[in-house]
Amino acid sequence: MGIINYPNKKTVFKSVTSYKNRGMVLEDDLNVTNEYYRVYDIAVIYKKPIPIQVVDVYYPARNKAVIKEAYYKTPSTTDYNGIFQGRYLDFEAKETSSMTSFPLKNINHHQIEHLNAIEKHGGIAFMIIAFQKLGEAYLVSMTLLNKYYQNQNERKSIPYKIIKENSKLIVSGYKPRLDYLKAVKELFFD
Amino acid sequence: MGIINYPNKKTVFKSVTSYKNRGMVLEDDLNVTNEYYRVYDIAVIYKKPIPIQVVDVYYPARNKAVIKEAYYKTPSTTDYNGIFQGRYLDFEAKETSSMTSFPLKNINHHQIEHLNAIEKHGGIAFMIIAFQKLGEAYLVSMTLLNKYYQNQNERKSIPYKIIKENSKLIVSGYKPRLDYLKAVKELFFD
Numbered sequence: 001m002g003i004i005n006y007p008n009k010k011t012v013f014k015s016v017t018s019y020k021n022r023g024m025v026l027e028d029d030l031n032v033t034n035e036y037y038r039v040y041d042i043a044v045i046y047k048k049p050i051p052i053q054v055v056d057v058y059y060p061a062r063n064k065a066v067i068k069e070a071y072y073k074t075p076s077t078t079d080y081n082g083i084f085q086g087r088y089l090d091f092e093a094k095e096t097s098s099m100t101s102f103p104l105k106n107i108n109h110h111q112i113e114h115l116n117a118i119e120k121h122g123g124i125a126f127m128i129i130a131f132q133k134l135g136e137a138y139l140v141s142m143t144l145l146n147k148y149y150q151n152q153n154e155r156k157s158i159p160y161k162i163i164k165e166n167s168k169l170i171v172s173g174y175k176p177r178l179d180y181l182k183a184v185k186e187l188f189f190d
Numbered sequence: 191m192g193i194i195n196y197p198n199k200k201t202v203f204k205s206v207t208s209y210k211n212r213g214m215v216l217e218d219d220l221n222v223t224n225e226y227y228r229v230y231d232i233a234v235i236y237k238k239p240i241p242i243q244v245v246d247v248y249y250p251a252r253n254k255a256v257i258k259e260a261y262y263k264t265p266s267t268t269d270y271n272g273i274f275q276g277r278y279l280d281f282e283a284k285e286t287s288s289m290t291s292f293p294l295k296n297i298n299h300h301q302i303e304h305l306n307a308i309e310k311h312g313g314i315a316f317m318i319i320a321f322q323k324l325g326e327a328y329l330v331s332m333t334l335l336n337k338y339y340q341n342q343n344e345r346k347s348i349p350y351k352i353i354k355e356n357s358k359l360i361v362s363g364y365k366p367r368l369d370y371l372k373a374v375k376e377l378f379f380d
Contacts, residue, residue, distance in 0.1 A: 044307050046267055049241035052257065067242065067260040077236055081271060086312030088278035117234050122276030 026095045026130045026137065029178040030080065036176040037084075043181060045082030045089060051075055077114045084181060085189065088123035090115060095130035095137075101157035102129050104149060112149055115142055124188050128170065128180060129163060138167035139183040216285045216320045216327065219368040220270065226366040227274075233371060235272030235279060241265055267304045274371060275379065278313035280305060285320035285327075291347035292319050294339060302339055305332055314378050318360065318370060319353060328357035329373040 030047065037043040056069035078092040092115065094106045107127075115125040119142055127145055130137040140158075144166050148158045168183035220237065227233040246259035268282040282305065284296045297317075305315040309332055317335055320327040330348075334356050338348045358373035 038307075041307075041310075044304070044311055044313075049239040049265075051239035052242045052244075052260070054242075065262055067257065067262070070242070070257040070260055072255055072257070075239075083278040083280075083308060083311045083313045086278075088273040088276070088313075090273075114234070117228075117231075118273060120231075121234055121273045123234075123273045123278075 026093050026128070026178075029172070030093055030128070030180075033176040033178045033180065034080075034082075037181065043082060043084035043089070045080060045084065047080050048075075048077070074108060074110070076110050078111055084124070084184065087188070088118070088121075089125075089184065090118045090123055091126050091128060093128040093130070095132050097132050098157075099131060099133050099160065101159045102131075102163060103157045104152055105156065107145075107149070112145065116146070124184060126184075126187075129158075129167075131160060134160075135172075136164075137170040137172065137178060137180075138163050139170055139180055139187065140167045141187070216283050216318070216368075219362070220283055220318070220370075223366040223368045223370065224270075224272075227371065233272060233274035233279070235270060235274065237270050238265075238267070264298060264300070266300050268301055274314070274374065277378070278308070278311075279315075279374065280308045280313055281316050281318060283318040283320070285322050287322050288347075289321060289323050289350065291349045292321075292353060293347045294342055295346065297335075297339070302335065306336070314374060316374070316377075319348075319357075321350060324350075325362075326354075327360040327362065327368060327370075328353050329360055329370055329377065330357045331377070 027047070034043075034045045034047070037045060051073040052070050053073050054067050054070045056067070058066045058068045060066060078090055080093065081088070081090040083089065092107065092111050094102070096102050096106065115127070118125040125142055127140045127142075128137055129140050140163060144158070144162070148155070148162075168187055170178055170180045170183050172178050217237070224233075224235045224237070227235060241263040242260050243263050244257050244260045246257070248256045248258045250256060268280055270283065271278070271280040273279065282297065282301050284292070286292050286296065305317070308315040315332055317330045317332075318327055319330050330353060334348070334352070338345070338352075358377055360368055360370045360373050362368050
């Protein structure tokens with residue numbers, strides 16, 4: 001069982017027009033974006049709960065369970081999935097503090113395999129990669145990901161320049177905060 | 191935050207041809223069935239992790255996190271989703287020990303709303319309802335579910351007879367253990 005550290009952050013931003021001058025908090029941005037998509041009936045996409053292995057549960061009262069010992073598990077799939085315009089959609093979202101490349105060690109093997117399986121079964125699969133310090137997020141295709149993932153003996157990261165030139169920049173704004181479905185539409189529907 | 195009790199069972203059955211003479215363990219059956227579907231490349235369907243609210247995490251060593259206090263949360267969506275023959279598929283699975291009806295208190299309002307949203311967006315949505323003591327599992331349509339769910343002032347359960355007459359019986363066997371995609375095919379594809 002892989003054990004991972006997850007910060008338990010609860011950051012809320014009120015109004016955001018640019019990623020500049022703040023740390024990108026990709027997960028929060030995707031959560032509010034997905035909520036926007038649901039409220040406006042554009043898509044039904046959720047972040048999956050973090051898988052946790054429960055070891056010890058205590059019952060101080062009837063119908064009340066307190067987990068006293070548990071561990072984070074390595075996810076076997078991606079973080080996000082749902083439906084958009086009748087299509088199954090599945091993606092993983094990662095951010096890096098590097099300004100020059102995205103380190104492939106940030107992705108686990110199960111996730112790449114899962115995304116490839118989704119694409120094979122007719123779903124829309126991709127990755128969102130955010131460069132915190134540059135304030136940019138990209139929708140990266142499986143073609144690009146697989147190309148670099150399979151060649152890790154050559155290099156263990158995807159250069160920023162390659163991502164920039166071969167991926168859709170995701171427009172960040174006020175509502176929705178990170179309109180990745182615009183990029184999905186351009187890439188998979190038009 | 192709703193708090194729910196979940197048994198932390200780990201039951202494994204080796205060879206099963208009938209639900210008779212054993213307690214139905216729907217979740218295990220669905221997990222092995224989904225694994226079968228994935229291994230044989232029939233569909234990519236997973237159970238979502240149980241949502242847990244982490245309150246206190248302890249770090250006995252670098253890169254090792256032990257959760258010391260956490261609580262089960264009420265899920266906002268269903269337990270299972272994935273892709274089958276290019277279609278988005280989403281369902282909730284429940285079992286009852288009653289032999290005469292399925293109590294509607296077993297379903298939470300978010301789940302019904304979520305399933306209706308999925309159907310509206312062009313996905314396949316349904317519920318699997320298992321009658322433990324009868325050894326029968328049914329694929330129940332949203333039409334039937336909504337009809338009874340909206341009329342809870344009249345009665346708070348769906349009679350077994352109604353489910354039996356208006357739903358697909360899911361064939362249980364050895365491989366896959368609970369072939370619900372056969373019922374999905376008949377209902378949504380033919």
